[in-house]
Amino acid sequence: MQMSHRISGFQASPIRRLSPLARAAEKRGTKIHYLNIGQPDIDTPQVALDAVHNYSKSFIPYGPSEGLPELREGLVEYYKTLGVNDLESDDILITTGGSEALQFTFMALCDPFDEIIIPEPYYTNVTSFARAAMVNLVPVTSLIEDNFSLPPIEEFESKITRKTGAILICSPNNPTGYIYTKMEMLQLLELVKRNDIFLIVDEVYREFCYNGEFTSILSFSEYSDRVICVDSFSKRYSMCGARIGALVTKNREFLDSVLKLSQARLCPPDIEQEAAIAALKTDTVYIDNVKEEYKKRRDFLCEGLSKIDGVISCVPKGAFYLVAQLPVDNAEDFAKFLLNDFSYDGESVMIAPAEDFYVTNGIGKKQARIAYVLNTNELKRAIKCLDEGLKAYNSR
Ligand SMILES: Cc1ncc(COP(=O)(O)O)c(C=O)c1O
Incomplete structure (x- = not known):
């Protein structure tokens, strides 16, 4: 065998x-x-732990594949606190961690041997997600001597081929801690628009910014149909084991496609979604x-x-x-x-x-x-x- x-x-x-x-x-x-x-x-915030202790359903059911409505609605309110006011709960799909959000995105956007451009170094597990989807990662190298800022946009442009499905960045970045500036994001957004591809932004460390201004990719409404945001409760509320994440986008065709994968895996974990709903009420x-x-x-x-x-x-x-x-x-x-x-x-x-x-x-x-x-x-x-x-x- x-x-x-x-x-x-x-x-x-x-x-x-x-x-x-x-x-x-x-x-x-x-x-x-x-x-x-x-x-x-x-x-972990006490409100989230309490929600687990007080889980009151008499059995643990399968929930909706796109996630519990209260959680999606709760996230709409949360994103408003970031200045993103135009989201509806249908723009949000709950995933089993940001990890599943990344996997679903690769599967939905790319055919085997398609390419995703990524600044390296990058979150190493992306290599496995790409491999599972048979997607080739095409690197653009960022340098320690530049504090891993965005390499020149021309380098990204030179890597775009017919096979390119998206550019993937992570901000604040794992492993470099770099936060992409508004100007760098605009350069990327213009580039993906010109080439009719997607920009995927992994923002799971959004709350952890110490220097430099953080701008969520969700706030660039002019480009919203080609932007996919990966989110997670793991780090923000110190609840990594709960396995709750989200995909957020205005592109309904993408979310409808992802829903097919979501339906195949049935639903995200129910008790943990209750914990996530409660976590959103955490005091700032x-x-x-x-x-x-x-x-x-x-x-x-x-x-x-x-x-x-x-x-x-x-x-x-x-x-x-x-x-x-x-x-x-x-x-x-x-x-x-x-x-x-x-x-x-x-x-x-x-x-x-x-x-x-x-x-x-x-x-x-x-x-x-x-x-x-x-x-x-x-x-x-x-x-x-x-x-x-x-x-x-x-x-x-
Ligand atoms: C950049 C980045 N994205 C996504 C994830 C996945 O997180 P989770 O699946 O716990 O939401 C991690 C976890 O370390 C990460 O560092």
Whole structure:
């Protein structure tokens, strides 16, 4: 019996594939600081947890494939708080996380071997979503020395072919923390309009902006028929395991197409949608505090990294990641070393090698994505481990 050629070409996630090494280190008694994964350690809003505790249906039903009406209506109100006033609940389809929103989008927009243009580095799981849909990702490289800002628009234009279905960006960006400016978005919108393709914008980190103004793609109403926004409750309300996301667009043909996929998977999870409905009622103070906490962590991490010899880091304006260039030839080998062969005061650190956040071979080999999802006390120890780990690795 053989598995498909398709699945054998899938990558093991660079965010998770070193986990067995981390578990083995823990078994040996080493404390591991997990900076590899975007799993916030912040409490979920109490209103959302209460909704789970108070779930009162006598059985857990299948709901509508497009999501519960109260949740879609709740999101219409939420987007108004971002200054987006022209949405109706029919412009919103609830998905099982932003992950499913991305998968549905690829399936609906592209035939096998069609292309999606993406600035690299990018959220590495997109590689698997593209592969499942048999879509080719066409990269435009953004550079650490430019703080990963949008590469010249001509580079995107030169990559457009008959096979191009869309350009996909993520803002605030995972893994770089870059927030695309209004001007950069307008350049992209003009480009997709000229070429009659779509612009997909993943805004799952929308609430986490520390510097620079964030503009939602949903606010460019003139281009709304070719814009698809990916959203998620995972990070905003620290409810990653609830698996609630959304697709938002004024393009009804696209949403009608996606609905066929949604119907095949029946519905998003019911209890978690109730939690999401409640989460939308979260006091804004919650978000303000969370944002303040991440900003503190970002500043702390950037300062810590700037003091380590040979480390070059971007300065993230949002989300909770950064990409750092390390003074090593191969960040994956170094990440393994940290887990297999190193500890400092009984502790070590897990980072995500960044090579697989790129399509282009070889770029990012010296880079790692670091998530600042731990409190500053833990971050301090993690930075120390990284510093001592680099010294130990380079003096072997
Ligand atoms: C940029 C980006 N998009 C989408 C997702 C998917 O999130 P979820 O499926 O939990 O909504 C993630 C998760 O880390 C992400 O970083």
